[in-house]
Amino acid sequence: MGTPAPAVGRRERKKQATRAALRDAALRLAIRDGVENVTVERIADEADVALRTFFNYFSSKEEAVVATVSSAAEALIAEFRARPRTESVLRAFREAVLVILNESDAANRDYLAVVRLIKRTPSLVPQQLAVLAAQEKALADAIGERVGSSDSVYPAVCAAAVLAALRIVVDQWQEPERVPSAAVLGRRIDLVIAELATGLDRP
Template sequence: MTEAALPAVTPTTGTPETPEEPGTREEPETPGPSEPSRHERRKRATRAAVRDAALRLAVRQGVERTTIEQIAAEADIAVRTFFNHFSGKEEAVVAAAAVGAEAFVAEFRSRPPQESVLRAIREAVLVAMDRHDAVGRDHIRALRLMRGTPSLMPQQMAVLTVQEDALAAAIAERIGPDGGPGPGRLGRAVHARLCAAASLAALRIVLDRWLAGTADSDDPPPLDVLRAEADAALAQLAAGLDHPGRPDGG
């Protein structure tokens, strides 16, 4: 399981956004039109540092015993700055869960256009899972933290909603403009969002079950079980919830 394994509910204990040391990196002469300014990059780096510090502390000592002051100290910022980035510690802890989701949506966008929506989602999920096979202890601990801390649940669900937005937008583009063969009685936007929401819910459910089945072991759980269940749940959505076991035909 990797950072990009599943949207939303998959935190990372490392950061792909390495905080930049001022002055230690060679600067391009002129930033390209789509390249973030230094301001923007520093801001993102600070945010990532805070997010990762929050998760580290929460894994180490539990969310309830983690204070914002500790997070700020760990990230080497002022407490006041913490609130420039997050509304509270739960949001910071959970923010790590969002890290891999952009890659998942990008993978979905790059699927061949002839694949059906749910087929493309299924493939994107499998690709994301296959990206790395290493399952680290720290990673499992973070997942378990998320699952075992009720106070994190609202923010986890909120993160899921943001990702639902992104996936729905990608699906809407895939379906194409209204008037096409697409969504039948539902409008395109509703259909896209329905696919996104249902798929993400399926992934959430499957991940939760998988983690539940591994609660008492320090060993990395069998990833192929998770992979198979995710695929089966998505296939079920494709084929129809009133038709259990039906081949999805997608």
């Protein structure tokens, strides 16, 4: 079995709650008013924290707005690490995605809202790319630990492939102004995982 997550103390829970409040405030304001009209001062005020507290958690408004994607990425890596070692890499990744997907409709709505926001806000793209690069590195490390071959190219290639496949599925899955069916996403994930499992080389 995977390693259970360590217990979170009161201090860490308060920090997580503050970060979440800032993240949610940034997203609300960005959706309502547009990223260009949001300031860090407004985000801090919306979250009811001091301005300097904002900078304890985020370096910019863009980082705060995209933090929902970062949180989802961290949750996916943690769930992948927790999967039983008897599962193959692709099976563990598939199950981890479905666990995250089924945890919270609200979280799914926020994630899709950020993805849509990024598509129409070029200033958010560099922050998104930074999140994706960090996620890819973290997943490659986790895959290397799982298969015991961190020195080979396989973990990096596998991490890049599955995350690219997931992004493609999410892009095709979402539709404006509504949260798509989790069952539909599950079926599409199964299809893309099957494609990866059979290999990409074709005549």
